[in-house]
Amino acid sequence: MKRTTIITIVITLAALIWGGTVAAAYRAIRRFETTPGYAAIAPAEWPAASTIRRAAGEWSLVMLVHPKCSCSRASVSELQAILDKAPQRLRTHVLVFRPNDVPAGWERTDVVESASRLRRASVMIDQNGAEADHFGGFTSGQTFLYDDRGQLRFAGGITSLRGHAGLNRGRADIIEIVSSRNGTGTHPVFGCAITTPAERKHP
Amino acid sequence: MTDLALAVENPSVAARAKELRDEQRFARHQRVDRMFSVLLVVQYVAGILGAWAVSPFAWQGKERVLHMHVWVAVLAGAGITLLPVLMAWLKPGALLTRHVIAASQMLSSALLIHLTGGRIETHFHVFGSLAFLAFYLDWRVILTATVVVAGDHFARGIFWPESVYGVTNPEWWRFLEHAGWVVFEDIFLIYACIFTNRELDAAAVRQAQVEHLSEQEQLKSAALEMALAEIRVASA
Numbered sequence: 001m002k003r004t005t006i007i008t009i010v011i012t013l014a015a016l017i018w019g020g021t022v023a024a025a026y027r028a029i030r031r032f033e034t035t036p037g038y039a040a041i042a043p044a045e046w047p048a049a050s051t052i053r054r055a056a057g058e059w060s061l062v063m064l065v066h067p068k069c070s071c072s073r074a075s076v077s078e079l080q081a082i083l084d085k086a087p088q089r090l091r092t093h094v095l096v097f098r099p100n101d102v103p104a105g106w107e108r109t110d111v112v113e114s115a116s117r118l119r120r121a122s123v124m125i126d127q128n129g130a131e132a133d134h135f136g137g138f139t140s141g142q143t144f145l146y147d148d149r150g151q152l153r154f155a156g157g158i159t160s161l162r163g164h165a166g167l168n169r170g171r172a173d174i175i176e177i178v179s180s181r182n183g184t185g186t187h188p189v190f191g192c193a194i195t196t197p198a199e200r201k202h203p
Numbered sequence: 204m205t206d207l208a209l210a211v212e213n214p215s216v217a218a219r220a221k222e223l224r225d226e227q228r229f230a231r232h233q234r235v236d237r238m239f240s241v242l243l244v245v246q247y248v249a250g251i252l253g254a255w256a257v258s259p260f261a262w263q264g265k266e267r268v269l270h271m272h273v274w275v276a277v278l279a280g281a282g283i284t285l286l287p288v289l290m291a292w293l294k295p296g297a298l299l300t301r302h303v304i305a306a307s308q309m310l311s312s313a314l315l316i317h318l319t320g321g322r323i324e325t326h327f328h329v330f331g332s333l334a335f336l337a338f339y340l341d342w343r344v345i346l347t348a349t350v351v352v353a354g355d356h357f358a359r360g361i362f363w364p365e366s367v368y369g370v371t372n373p374e375w376w377r378f379l380e381h382a383g384w385v386v387f388e389d390i391f392l393i394y395a396c397i398f399t400n401r402e403l404d405a406a407a408v409r410q411a412q413v414e415h416l417s418e419q420e421q422l423k424s425a426a427l428e429m430a431l432a433e434i435r436v437a438s439a
Contacts, residue, residue: 007293014286018303021282022310025275029317030363032271070258070270074320099265129264140262160365163258163320168365192262199264 033161036188037139038197046150047134052093052124057148059178061092063158064132065115066140067107069192071163075141076115078158078171083120086178092121097140097194100128132194140191145174153177157189164190211408213415220411224404228340233295235338239304240291242335246311247284250276254318272318283310305344308332309351321366333388340400342393349389353382 046054054060063079065072076094083092094115098107107125116123126132135144145154154177160168170187177183211217254276260267287307290300312328319325329352336344356378359366 011286011290011293014289015303017282018286018307021279025279025282025314026358028271028279029275030366033366034363066262068260068262068267071320097264102265164366165320193264195264 033164033190035162036157037141037191037193039186039189040138040142040144040155041136041197042144042152042155043134043136044152046146046152047136050131050134052095052131054146054150055091058089058091059087059148059153060144060146061086061090061174062135062144062146063092063094064097064126064135064137064140064142064194065094065111066097066192066194067109067112069111069140071159071191072111072140073114074159074163074165075143075157075191076111076118077165078168079115079121079143080118082158082171082174083118085175090120090178092118094118094121094123095126095131096123097129097132098125098127129194133200138195138197138200139189139193142189142191143170143174145177147181153183154185154187156185156187157191158187159190162190211411216408216411216415219414220404220408223410224407227403227407229296232297232301232339232341236291236295236300236304238338239308239335240288243284243287243304243307243311246315247280250280250311250315250318253315257319275314276318279314280311283307283314301339301341301344302347305336305348306351308336309348309355312352313355317366329385330388333385333392337392337396340396340403342396345389345392345396349382349385352385353378356381 046060052060052062061079061082063075065076079092079094083090096107096112096115112123115121132138132142135142137144139157141157141159143154143156143158144152147153154170154174156170156173158168158170158174160166160170168187170185173183173185173187177185211220251273254270254272258270258272261270284307287300287304290297290303294300309329309332312325312332315328316322316325333345333348336348360375360378
């Protein structure tokens, strides 16, 4: 076989792989980024079983975080954007998931470090996801907004896609609800699973 | 491209100038093809290392699996890189090679942007790549790259708008705003390509004229030598 024929065959095959890869990559990335995690089944009122004390007369914002979830960097970044625009009275808690049987320091990651740098937010360990259970959340990045009477106003994510920081409906809704003290909202949540509905039902 | 036949009256000088210009361009295209083949491989490796460093695993509770980004960096990166690298080494200097390289370089930008979670800083890769593509001094290559970038934004804006604009219902023309900044850079790069090509054409013409004059001088010298030899023979 002539060298030019071999070159043509090799390049044609590479071109087919090239085209196929581009199409497949777009499809795979799109599916990955746009598929939300399990939505929370959040209680309409602040969960009585929670160990987090809700300050009377103040609105509360709670975010669940899986410390190893790289996508949650975007959620933490969006949380800061909310805190920058929200009124001072918003009390914010970031609950860091920590399973029972993991080595010490398992939860010390850059995601938690950046959460601890958030202004006007407290970070606490959620041992074995007990608080996530009380709030009915499954997915890292899940955010709950409760008003000053302990009524649920928002449950959802605050990123537009998995791992994408930037303008999004969830962030805008929370700022709008807190600022106007009116309305409710929800938004898909994107992040790693802290647990699944099946696991919660049959631990 | 300046019409060398018009710039030079002598057809043989014009033909030689064209030959010199084409040789220089071909050598340049081959050199830049190979530079890009190295760059594409470096970007491929950097994409994998970056994906591994930023998001190695996806988690479910305390269980982990290899993160989608790592798979995408390895597989999609290889698919995007393979064709242009092969063409750079098997068909260096060919017109199609540099257009494939331009398209692949822009797809690499899109991949890197994705792997970094759409970080605005990674978008600078697009602008740096356009500047590097201008090394070809072929403005058509810059157009190919621009069409790929604009096409990527347009398609994602239609089917997957949150990934580009962060909102689900952007105006249909929003991709033009993003592509507009690319076009802004293109204007200067395309002008630079045309302007530099003109200078290189002028240099090729000058070299052809010098060669022509040198040939004329050699012919004159040879004729003179011959005439002198005839005079010597006659006087002897």
